[in-house]
Amino acid sequence: xxxxxxxxxxxxxxxxxxxxxxxxxxxxxxxxxxxxxxxxxxxxxxxxxxxxxxxxxxxxxxxxxxxxxxxxxxxxxxxxxxx
Numbered sequence: 001x002x003x004x005x006x007x008x009x010x011x012x013x014x015x016x017x018x019x020x021x022x023x024x025x026x027x028x029x030x031x032x033x034x035x036x037x038x039x040x041x042x043x044x045x046x047x048x049x050x051x052x053x054x055x056x057x058x059x060x061x062x063x064x065x066x067x068x069x070x071x072x073x074x075x076x077x078x079x080x081x082x083x
Contacts, residue, residue: 013054020057033062041067050060 024030031037035045039062046062053059055082063071 017051017054017057018039021060024058029058030060037062039064039067041071 021030025032030049033048034047037046038044039046040050041063044064047065048063048068049060050063050071051066051078053058053062054074055076
């Protein structure tokens with residue numbers, strides 16, 4: 001599988017999951033990250049929602065970008081597709 005196919009596979013899984021989070025924010029199920037919610041790890045204002053499992057799209061934690069990068073990929077990361 002070349003890198004373009006891997007990219008397409010990643011997008012096929014990630015886009016619907018991120019869309020569900022965006023819809024949950026619009027509907028008020030998840031709070032907007034407007035600076036009033038602290039990062040789960042370090043306490044600074046959260047900027048992103050982190051998925052630990054993409055199979056559970058609304059089980060997310062608010063984190064800052066630095067902590068999200070430090071956490072690494074989700075346990076069922078979408079780029080771990082069969083080669």
